[in-house]
Amino acid sequence: MRELIDPAKHIVLIAHEHPDADSLGSACAFYSYLLRSHTKVTLFCATLSIDQNLSFLPWFDKISHTFPESADLAISFDCGSYERLGIEYRGELINFDHHISNEQYGTHNCINPDAISTTQVLYEWFVTNDIKINGKMANALYAGLIDDTSCFSDPQCSPSTFMMAHSLVQLGADHAQCVNALFNSHSLASLRLKSKMLGEMKIVHNGRVAVLEVDQALLESTGAVLRDCKAAVDKALSLKTVEAALLVAQLKHGGVKVSLRSNGIMNAAEILQKFGGGGHRTRAGARIKEGTCESVSRDLMDSIKTALELTARVNIALA
Numbered sequence: 001m002r003e004l005i006d007p008a009k010h011i012v013l014i015a016h017e018h019p020d021a022d023s024l025g026s027a028c029a030f031y032s033y034l035l036r037s038h039t040k041v042t043l044f045c046a047t048l049s050i051d052q053n054l055s056f057l058p059w060f061d062k063i064s065h066t067f068p069e070s071a072d073l074a075i076s077f078d079c080g081s082y083e084r085l086g087i088e089y090r091g092e093l094i095n096f097d098h099h100i101s102n103e104q105y106g107t108h109n110c111i112n113p114d115a116i117s118t119t120q121v122l123y124e125w126f127v128t129n130d131i132k133i134n135g136k137m138a139n140a141l142y143a144g145l146i147d148d149t150s151c152f153s154d155p156q157c158s159p160s161t162f163m164m165a166h167s168l169v170q171l172g173a174d175h176a177q178c179v180n181a182l183f184n185s186h187s188l189a190s191l192r193l194k195s196k197m198l199g200e201m202k203i204v205h206n207g208r209v210a211v212l213e214v215d216q217a218l219l220e221s222t223g224a225v226l227r228d229c230k231a232a233v234d235k236a237l238s239l240k241t242v243e244a245a246l247l248v249a250q251l252k253h254g255g256v257k258v259s260l261r262s263n264g265i266m267n268a269a270e271i272l273q274k275f276g277g278g279g280h281r282t283r284a285g286a287r288i289k290e291g292t293c294e295s296v297s298r299d300l301m302d303s304i305k306t307a308l309e310l311t312a313r314v315n316i317a318l319a
């Protein structure tokens with residue numbers, strides 16, 4: 001990897017569209033590192049209106065929405081598919097990621113599906129390559145770690161997760177700042193939306209599946225935005241009997257956005273891959289261009305039920 005990075009004249013770091021703290025945190029940490037050796041580095045994101053809760057990340061004010069023509073190397077972070085980059089670029093590309101569904105679209109792919117966040121993939125890369133992690137880098141890497149683990153509540157957290165957290169806090173990551181920005185800075189609109197969504201949530205399939213549907217009217221009446229829907233679907237999964245939570249949200253310009261959460265019994269990424277999406281075993285997403293909330297919800301419910309039945313049968317066979 002370094003043989004590609006060292007001679008590059010203009011490197012572009014790409015966070016995916018509608019970035020979260022993992023994607024943007026990774027790109028920001030890498031930006032800090034590259035400033036030591038390179039004069040031309042661009043921090044790029046195709047989305048114009050980035051969640052302002054992420055503005056505590058270092059170099060947030062450096063984000064550019066124009067892809068530079070002179071780029072001779074691009075590095076993407078946390079982008080499971082080429083489409084998520086939000087641009088057309090066919091040059092040299094390093095792909096850092098942890099999605100099990102990653103399409104390996106890079107000319108070089110550095111993917112670890114066992115890593116809990118892309119910032120973990122990066123942290124391990126820095127450590128292996130003997131690269132000093134300064135306070136800014138530590139904070140950006142830590143932000144991605146707590147975002148992707150929902151502040152260490154993900155059952156997949158392992159000793160390596162806590163070792164990484166321990167070391168990043170020692171290196172200068174600010175736990176209070178990250179937690180407050182990512183978990184304690186809700187807008188009133190997002191809380192109103194969450195309460196309405198949970199109020200209208202349907203529990204089906206013997207209490208094993210929660211379904212939440214959101215249309216544009218609900219977003220407008222609460223003043224919330226699409227990314228605010230995430231909190232309710234995560235909450236739905238916390239119900240004792242629920243094994244899968246499905247969110248189907250109507251998009252402004254046609255099509256629907258789907259988010260699927262699983263307690264790990266069913267593979268969410270596998271299901272949404274059939275619908276052009278991807279992600280992880282416990283969290284996956286897709287944007288479906290054709291169809292309405294009802295039709296997509298119906299199609300997906302069939303796949304979810306089949307997957308749950310299949311795991312039940314496997315469990316009986318193993319018992």
Ligand SMILES: [Mn+2]
Nearest residue numbers: 022078118148
């Ligand atoms: Mn991630």
